[in-house]
Amino acid sequence: MPPSRWTFTSESVSEGHPDKLSDAISDAVLDACLERDPNARVACETLCSTNILVLAGEIGLAAGVEAPDYEAIARETAVRIGYDAADKGLDGRSCEVQIRLDTQSADIARGVDTGGAGDQGLMFGYACRETEQLMPLPIDLSHALVRRQAEVRRAGTIPHLRPDAKSQVAVTYEDGRPLHVENVVLSTQHGPEWSGEAQAELRQLVRTEIIQPVLNQYGVWRDEIECHINPTGQFELGG
Numbered sequence: 625m626p627p628s629r630w631t632f633t634s635e636s637v638s639e640g641h642p643d644k645l646s647d648a649i650s651d652a653v654l655d656a657c658l659e660r661d662p663n664a665r666v667a668c669e670t671l672c673s674t675n676i677l678v679l680a681g682e683i684g685l686a687a688g689v690e691a692p693d694y695e696a697i698a699r700e701t702a703v704r705i706g707y708d709a710a711d712k713g714l715d716g717r718s719c720e721v722q723i724r725l726d727t728q729s730a731d732i733a734r735g736v737d738t739g740g741a742g743d744q745g746l747m748f749g750y751a752c753r754e755t756e757q758l759m760p761l762p763i764d765l766s767h768a769l770v771r772r773q774a775e776v777r778r779a780g781t782i783p784h785l786r787p788d789a790k791s792q793v794a795v796t797y798e799d800g801r802p803l804h805v806e807n808v809v810l811s812t813q814h815g816p817e818w819s820g821e822a823q824a825e826l827r828q829l830v831r832t833e834i835i836q837p838v839l840n841q842y843g844v845w846r847d848e849i850e851c852h853i854n855p856t857g858q859f860e861l862g863g
Contacts, residue, residue, distance in 0.1 A: 639705050646670040649677065649701045656692035661685045665728050670698070675710060675719040677702065684728035695721045729861040754802060761802045761842075765793040768838045773812055782829045786813035788862030807850040808835055813862040820858075827853040 637644055649670040657664040665684035670677065677698045685691060702708075702716030709715050755764040769791035777785035792809040795802050810830060818826040830853045839845035 640707065642672050645672050645702065645705055645707070648705060649679070649698050652697050652701045653679065653683075653692070653694060656697055657683060657685060660692065661689045664689075665733065667728070668725065672702075672714065674713055675715065676722070677714075677716075677719060678722045678724065680724040681726075682728040683725050684733060694723050694725060731856070731859045731861045734856045755842075761844075762793045762795045765795075765805070765808075765838065765842060765844075766791045768842070769793070769808070769810055769834060772834045772838050773810070776833050777812075781833055782826070784815035784817040786815060786860075786862060788813035788859075802844075804846060805839060805844050805849050807852065808839075809852040809855065810835060811854050811856070811859055813859050814854075816860055819860060823854060823857060827851075830854075 639645070639648065647670075649672075650668045653668045653670075654664075654666045657666050663686065665682070667681040668679060668683060669681050670679050672678075679694055679698060683691070698721050699716045699719075702714060702719070706712070707714040707716050710718070749763070750760070751758045752760055754761045757764055759767075770789050773785070773789045773791075774787075776782050777787070789810070789812045791811075794806040794808075796804055796806050812826075812830060812834075814826060831851050835851055835853075836845055839849070
């Protein structure tokens with residue numbers, strides 16, 4: 625039986641907390657971009673430290689749309705929140721502001737343009753006994769796949785791979801237990817050597833050198849598993 629008395633503690637931070645300040649600046653950048661282009665792609669991260677603000681990430685605006693003044697947005701947001709003097713650790717009017725915002729990779733955009741599934745998701749997690757790591761099987765397999773991608777990239781097992789990669793694993797459950805792996809998605813950045821007609825060979829190598837060994841290690845490989853490898857095609861420019 626659960627105890628009759630128990631304690632539940634929650635935490636909140638003010639708008640001037642570094643995390644909240646960073647979020648507020650990134651949100652303000654997003655708002656400004658959407659005002660100019662309702663279909664803007666905005667992935668803006670903000671870092672704040674003593675008298676410095678750094679904005680980094682990727683932003684895609686429609687052709688002909690002028691980008692907002694990101695530096696002015698960062699400064700105005702900091703001052704509005706109350707950081708207006710150096711003795712507070714940050715003065716939005718005079719602090720250093722670094723803008724490291726690039727345009728979104730066309731190779732990535734192709735996967736989330738019209739007809740794509742987008743590039744956002746809901747995250748959740750829990751502990752269970754499905755794997756030795758006490759993680760649900762789908763996420764544990766996904767982690768293992770990107771670790772394997774890094775291993776074969778560093779070892780040169782598949783030459784000309786680049787660091788960016790993403791995996792996704794779908795597992796069918798029955799009565800609350802994993803039944804079998806339904807499909808696997810693995811996208812890996814690569815050099816120009818694998819573009820064009822060479823994509824077919826790359827997909828085969830990824831299947832035999834990354835996906836199959838990992839799933840065999842877990843004892844869940846089946847020839848019937850549907851593998852989607854670099855499903856949007858060329859992936860030279862990462863995120």
